[in-house]
Amino acid sequence: MTTLLELDQLQLAYDTEQGPRVVVDALSLTLARGHIGSLLGPSGCGKTSVLRAIAGFEPLRHGHIRLDGTELSSPTASVAPQARRVGMMFQDYALFPHLDVTGNVSFGLRRLPKTQQRQRVRDMLELVGLGAQADSYPHELSGGQQQRVALARALAPAPELLLLDEPFSNLDADARERLAFELRDILKETGHTALLVTHDQAEAFAIADRVGVMRDGRLAQWNTPYNLHHHPADAGVADFIRREALAERRAAAYARGR
Known part of the structure; x- marks a missing residue:
């Protein structure tokens, strides 16, 4: 598999009265052509900021974004969003x-x-x-x-790359699960490369070939769903995966008992 998307040591920050507030720091990953990736984490961890930077809506303080070897963003230059060959599906459609x-x-x-x-x-x-x-x-x-x-x-x-921002958040649990599998089937049928952000572990694991667990603006681990479960990079990733899996089981049990 050839690499389509490369994120190299990204740093994103917003100016405040107290100075720059870093929201993403030292984030690097690669996504192969035809693969589906997911950035997984709680609200405020920086995952949507990464997506917006890839789309060209947020400037970089540091690092590089490359698509099929072409540089899209750096601290000194940026390709316009409409010229990036990147499609985006927003949370509210x-x-x-x-x-x-x-x-x-x-x-x-x-x-x-x-x-x-x-x-x-x-x-x-x-x-x-x-x-x-x-x-x-x-x-x-x-x-x-x-x-x-x-x-x-x-x-x-x-588009060369499709970005999806919490694509199922407005749907109920049953529709989310069904459409997650449908989305994966469609993207695999067309051969598209995609990166989505979500706070839902089941959604990420159902769709993605590679999942990135984000924590406080940093990428804690970027790996297959299997390896995240069985070979977490650290105790923080292991705890996050366990807590999310437990919450999903409780939600499913509640739904069955209604």
Whole structure:
């Protein structure tokens, strides 16, 4: 497998009255082409900031971001977000309420001839199982259907890398689990490389080939789900994995008992 995404010693910080507040520090990882990665951790650990930096929305204080060997970000230079060949699916889906499904999916295809736009939209809607909803509006769709429209729109311009910010957080537990497996199947079918952030261990382990456990702005471990379970890098990672697994079992037991 060849490396598609390389993050090299990233540091992200925000200016405050007390000086720079570092939110991500010394973070390095690589993601192979065709693989799905996940950054896992609690709110405030820096995982969404990493995603925004890859997309070009946050400047780097230190380090480098490279995609297929091309440098996208450094402290002294940055490729514009629209020129990065990176697609992003936001937590709230960010669908345009005044556009139907076809209009939403075709939004990033305006440079293509109309005939190619229509064919690409049809292909994407068939891929996500929404061919019959092409003329529907977002408010007429379920949460899961809106999530699929957002995925189709993100994939339509054929990005090299797809970024997903808590893609299932607005869905109930049953829908999250079902759509997590569906998302993995779609990405594997198309051969896309993707990186998602989540606080849900079950979600990360169901989807990702590589999972990164983040803690206080640092990457504690980047490995396969199996190795995170069986070969944690330190006691902190082991404790986090155990606590999350216990919480999931309790939640499942509660759901069965209702």
